[in-house]
Amino acid sequence: MNNTDNSHSNSKIRTFLVGILVLAIGVLIGFFIPHTQKPVTERHSESSETQKSTKKESNDDYLSQVKNLIKTKYYQPVDETKLTNGSIKGMLDSLDDPYTTYLDKQEAQSLTDTISSSIVGIGVTVMEKNKLIVVDSTVSGTPAKKAGIRSKDIIVKVNGKSVLGKRSTEVTKLIRGKKGTSVTVTVRRGSKDIDFKMTRDTIPIETVKHKMLTKNIGYLSVSTFSNPTTSEFKKAITSLRKSGAKKFVVDMRGNPGGELKQALSMSSMFVKDGKTIMQVQGRQKSDLTVYDAGPKMDGGFKVTEPTVVLIDGDSASAAEIFTAALKSSNIPVVGKKSFGKGTVQSVVELPDDAELKMTIAKWLTPDGSWIHHKGIKPDYVVNYPEYTNLIINDVKKPLKKGDVSGNVKTIQKGLLALGYQPGNQKGIFDDATENAVKDFQTKRKISVNGTIDESTVQEVLRALSELEQKQDPMQKKAIDLLQN
Template sequence: MNEQRPGQDQTPAPEETPANSIRMRTFQFIMLIFFLVLATAGLTVFALTFGEEKAVEVGAPARQEFQKLFSAYDQLQSEYYTEVESDALINGAINGMVEALDDPYSDYLSQEEATQFMNSISSSFEGIGAEIQERDGLITVVSPIANSPAEEAGILPGDKILSVDGESIQGMSVTDAVMLIRGEKGTEVTLTIQRGDSGNTIDLTVERDEIPLETVYAEMISENVAHIRITSFSQDTYTELVEALANMEEAGMEALVLDVRGNPGGLLTTAREIADLFVEEGEILFQVEPRNQESEIFRATGGDKIDVPVTLLIDGGSASASEILAGALSESADVTLVGENSFGKGTVQTANDLPDGANLKFTTAKWLTPDGNWIHETGIAPDVEIGYPAYMTLPLFDTEAELKEGVISEEVEVAEQMLQAIGYEVGEVDGLFDETLTEAVETFQEDNELEVTGILTGDTSYAVIDALREKIENDDPLVQRAVEVIVEEAGLVSEPAAEEPSAEDAAEEPADDQQTEPE
C-alpha cells in the first residue's frame, strides 16, 4: 500500500502505450528540425554580418570560369590607386567579351550609350547619312544613304574615316564612332578620309541634316523600261515599293531595272517581303542557320507577283538585306545581276535589351542563299560585270585651294580628270597645271558664266564638281548596261522616255482645241 505525501499529485500516471510512444518521438523530431532551422538562420546572419561578401552564395551556384573575373574585379576595386566606378568595370568587362568575338556586327551599348543612340535615331534621323562598320581596325563606309549629306559631300563606299573633327577614331568601336559623327541638323563635322590604297587623305566638312526617310525612288528611263532604286530596307520600304511599282505600271512599264547599289541593308523581314514579289510560290528565298541547328528555310508565298522581266543592279555597297534579295532573285527567279561584286555580309544579328537599359547586339545565325551558298566576306558576283568609270570614284579636291598654271599636285590631276570627263580638252593628265589646262578652265568659266581667270578655286571649283555630279546622275553607264540586258532578254524595243514640255514651252504652244487670234 502506497502512502500519500503532502503536495504530491494525486492524479494517477498514464499507462505507457505504443500510441503514446509514437507521439513522443514525433514531437522530439519536430523540435529537432526547429532547432536546426534556428541554428542555420543564426549562422547565416553571422556570416552576412561579419564574413566576406561572397561567403554566402544566393541563387545560382558559383561558376568556376568566373572566379578569375571576380578576383580581378575585387583587386581593382580595392587596390587601384584611385577610386573605380563599379559600372565602368562591368561595362568594360562586357565590352571586352564582345570584342573578343572579333565580329564587327556584334556590339554592346551601355545604358547611357543605348539611350543616346535611341534618342539620335528617334530625333528625325539627324546626321550625315552613312552606313559604317569596322574593318581591320578602321571605320569604313559601307555606303552613303541616297540624297544624304554624306553622298552630296562625295563620300563613297570603301572610304576609310580616320578622324572626326581632328580626333582619331582608329581602333574605335562603331558605336563610339557613330556617337562622334552624328549630331543635330545644321551643325558641321569634319571627317578625314582615306580612299583606296593611297596614303593621302582629304578633309571633308559635312553639314548634318535630316536623313531622307524615303527609301524607294522610281522613274521611267525609256518608253517601257522603269528604273526603281531601293536605298535601304526599312519598315515602310515594302509599301513604298508596291506603290512605286503600281505607278510605273500605269506609266507603261514592260521591264524593270531594280537597283540596290549602295544599299547597306536593313530589316530581314522587309527583304523577305520584297523578294517574295519576284519569286514564284514555293521557291526558296533564303535560309537561316543558327549554331548547331538545322537551317530554317523561307519560301515564297502566294499572292501578286511582278510579271515583267527584271534585272538587278548591285555593287560593293550592296550589303546584307540587299544580298538576300540578290541571292533570291538570282537563284530562284533567274534574274540577271548586273554591276560589281556585292559587299559580303552573310550573318544575322539580334539586339537584346539588358535589365538596366543597356543593349547587347550580337550575331545569332548565318544566312544562306536558296542554293545553300554562304556569301560572307566574298559577296555575290554579278552575271554581267561592269565597273564604274574612273571619274565616278574620283576624290574631291580642295575647293578653297588656288590651282593655277605652274602648280603640280595630285589635286590638279583630279581636276584634270573631272574636266576631261565633262567634255573639256585638258591635254595629258599628269598633275601639271599647264597652258592647255588653263585654256580648258577658261572655256569652262565662259560656258558657265563665271569670271574668266583660268584659275580653279571657289565658285569655279564648285561648278566643276557639280557638273561632274550631274553627268553621273544623267549618264550612269551601269544603268545603261542593265537596260541593254533587260531589253535584249525581253525582246523589247526601247525608246528614250518622252520629256514633258516645260511650263514655258506649254505657254508658247497652244493646245489643238485652243483658238488664237492676232492681237
C-alpha cells in the same frame, strides 16, 4: 535565340540579321527577322552544360577577383559601370567579329532611332574594326555619296580632330548636327588622308524612288529596307504600271540593308509561291529555318514582268537577300560584286537600356550557298567609269597657274571627263588648265578666278557625280537586256 541567363529572364530579345554596325551617321544597315517568324535557336545538351559548370565558376571567380582588385587597389577611383562595360567589350572584342558588340544606352537608342525614323547626317554606314571606324557603304543621294566617300575608307578625323581609338558613339556625335551645317570628315584611303567637307542633311525616310526610263521600262531605286519600304515599293510598281511600264529595273546599288521582313516581302513578289527565298543556319545543323515565297510574305502581290536587278559593292545584307532570291529565279543581275554579309545577329536588351548584339547564325541563299566575304557576282559585270575613282586630296591653299601636283592632275582628268579642255594631264597647271577651270566655274556659277580652290574641288566632284548618274553604264546595260 531563346536561351537567356536566368538573371536576365525579363530581358527582351530581338533576333535579326545585321549587315554592319550603324552609327546613325546615315541610315541603318542590317535586317531584322520579324517576331512572327520562327527564331533561330541555340541548343545545348544538359550534360554538356554540367561538365562546363565547374570551369565556368572558376572563370567567373577569376574575373570577379580582377574586378575587385581594380576597384580596391587601382591608384584612383574607378567608375564601376565603366569597368563593367569595359569587361563586356573586352570579351566581345576577343571574338574578332565586328558584328558582335556591346551597345550602351546611347548606341542602342541610336540604332532604334535609325530604324524608326529619318535622321540628320551625311549618309554612311560604318563598323568598328581593329579599333578603327571603317566605312562600309554610302547611301545613294546623300552628302557622303555626292562628296565621294567610299567603302573601306577609314574615318580618322572630324572637323580636324582625330577620332582614332574613339567609340562609334563619340564619332557619331561629332558627325551629326543640325541640318544645313557643315562638317569636314577626313578619311584614310590607302596611304592618303582625304578631307570631305559636307553639308549635313536629312536622310529621308522615303526608301523607294521611281520613274519611267523608256516608254515601257519602269525604274525603282531602293535605298534601304525599313518599315515603309514594302508599301512604298507596291505603290511605286502600281504607279509605274499605270504609266505604261511592262518591264522593270530594280536598283539595289548603295543599299546597305534593313529589315528582313521587308526584304522577304519584296523578294516574294518576284519568286513563285513555294520557292525558297533564303535559309538561316544556326549553330547546330538541325537549326535550319527556311523562308519560302507565298501570300503570307507578299500578300498576293506579284511582279511577273521582265526585271533586271542592279547591285554594286555597297549592296549588302537585306539587299543581298533580295538579289540572291531573284537571281535564283533567273532574274538577271547587273553591276559589280556585292558586299558579302552573311551572318545573323541577335540583340538582347540588358539593364540600363544597353543591348548585346551577338552573331548567332548565318543566312544562306536559296541553294544553300554562304556569300559571307564573297558577295554575289552579277550575271553581267559592269564597272563604273574611270573618273569615279579620282582622288582629290585636301586643297589647303588654292592651286594656280604654274603649280605642279597630283591634285592638278586629278582635276585635269575630271575636267576632261566633264567635256572641258584642260590641256596636258600631267599635273602641270598651264594656260589651258586655267582657261578650262574658268570655263567650268562660269558654267557652274561659282566664283570665276581660274584657281582650284576648295569650292571648285567640291563643285567638280558634284559635277562628276551628276555625270555618273547621267551616263550610268549599269542602267544602260539593264535597259539593253530588257529591250532585246
